Amino acid sequence: MSEKNFKGSLGNYHLITTDSGDITLWSEYFNENFHSLDGAFNETRHNYIDGCQLINKLNADLTILDIGFGLGIGLLATLDFINQQIVTKKFKHKLNYFSVELDEELVKWTLTNSLQEKINPFKKTTSDGLTVYTANIPNFAATILIGEATQTLMQAKKSNLIPSANAIFQDAFSPTKNPSLWSVEWFTLLHQLSAADVLLATYSSASVVLKNLQSAGWNVSKIAGFGRKKHIIQAKLS
Ligand SMILES: C[S@@+](CC[C@H](N)C(=O)[O-])C[C@H]1O[C@@H](n2cnc3c(N)ncnc32)[C@H](O)[C@@H]1O
Numbered sequence: 326m327s328e329k330n331f332k333g334s335l336g337n338y339h340l341i342t343t344d345s346g347d348i349t350l351w352s353e354y355f356n357e358n359f360h361s362l363d364g365a366f367n368e369t370r371h372n373y374i375d376g377c378q379l380i381n382k383l384n385a386d387l388t389i390l391d392i393g394f395g396l397g398i399g400l401l402a403t404l405d406f407i408n409q410q411i412v413t414k415k416f417k418h419k420l421n422y423f424s425v426e427l428d429e430e431l432v433k434w435t436l437t438n439s440l441q442e443k444i445n446p447f448k449k450t451t452s453d454g455l456t457v458y459t460a461n462i463p464n465f466a467a468t469i470l471i472g473e474a475t476q477t478l479m480q481a482k483k484s485n486l487i488p489s490a491n492a493i494f495q496d497a498f499s500p501t502k503n504p505s506l507w508s509v510e511w512f513t514l515l516h517q518l519s520a521a522d523v524l525l526a527t528y529s530s531a532s533v534v535l536k537n538l539q540s541a542g543w544n545v546s547k548i549a550g551f552g553r554k555k556h557i558i559q560a561k562l563s
Contacts, residue, residue, distance in 0.1 A: 333428045333431040337353040338351065339353075341358065343364045345364030347365050349362070350395065352498070355498045356502065357502050361528075364552070370406070373403075377492035377493070377526045377559075379406060379407075383410055386420075387416075389421070389490065389491070390518065391493075392474065397435045399494050399496060401440070404443060422465070424468070424469045425469070426469055427471075444462070454480060456472065457470055475511065479514065491522055492524055493515055494527075495515075507537060508537060509541050512540075512541035524560070525538075527558050534558060538560050
């Protein structure tokens with residue numbers, strides 16, 4: 326296992342090599358790893374690409390909301406999947422990818438070290454009080470909202486910046502470390518940002534998550550987890 330450090334706005338990050346050979350991070354501020362040590366990319370594909378059944382959402386424009394940009398693996402796994410669908414002509418529409426991130430230095434690190442060869446260039450702009458990093462290429466737009474997600478998403482909604490989501494990757498840190506992104510208010514905001522066909526997936530199957538999702542109007546089911554994890558959660562609207 327090789328490890329290195331870098332500093333973000335929220336303290337230090339350690340690079341960790343997973344058992345699958347790819348990289349994840351450990352956050353000093355949250356005292357938690359970003360991904361399963363069984364494999365960052367494979368976990369992301371299982372939990373979110375498969376968990377949100379993107380394969381069934383290819384016949385129209387697709388809007389994805391990825392909670393917690395972090396190391397950008399959600400974006401990488403989405404692009405990997407969509408590019409395969411484009412090659413086989415199963416997806417001929419537009420992909421809108423939205424994410425949120427509290428730590429701007431982490432976003433800059435990820436865009437430089439992990440994503441530069443995949444999507445270049447992201448541009449930083451400020452509008453309606455929001456700091457955003459955006460990339461636009463034909464049939465694909467990516468937007469990362471910088472700051473506290475409970476506020477930036479509310480502002481993006483007010484400014485009509487964000488289309489209704491067809492898929493939500495709920496990938497915050499754990500409910501004990503990152504409680505504001507697992508509350509009833511949070512899941513109510515996600516509900517308001519969703520299209521009728523939305524599927525939300527998350528790695529946490531904690532009872533507080535099930536309960537808060539249900540209180541915010543989501544229909545919840547448990548599906549098979551990745552690696553050592555028995556279950557993950559999939560949620561739909563009534
Ligand atoms: C588990 S990591 C996400 C990993 C990411 N999906 C990936 O594939 O690399 C959670 C991320 O959420 C961010 N985060 C935590 N609380 C936040 C908040 N209140 N608003 C916005 N971002 C937040 C953290 O900084 C961290 O990057």
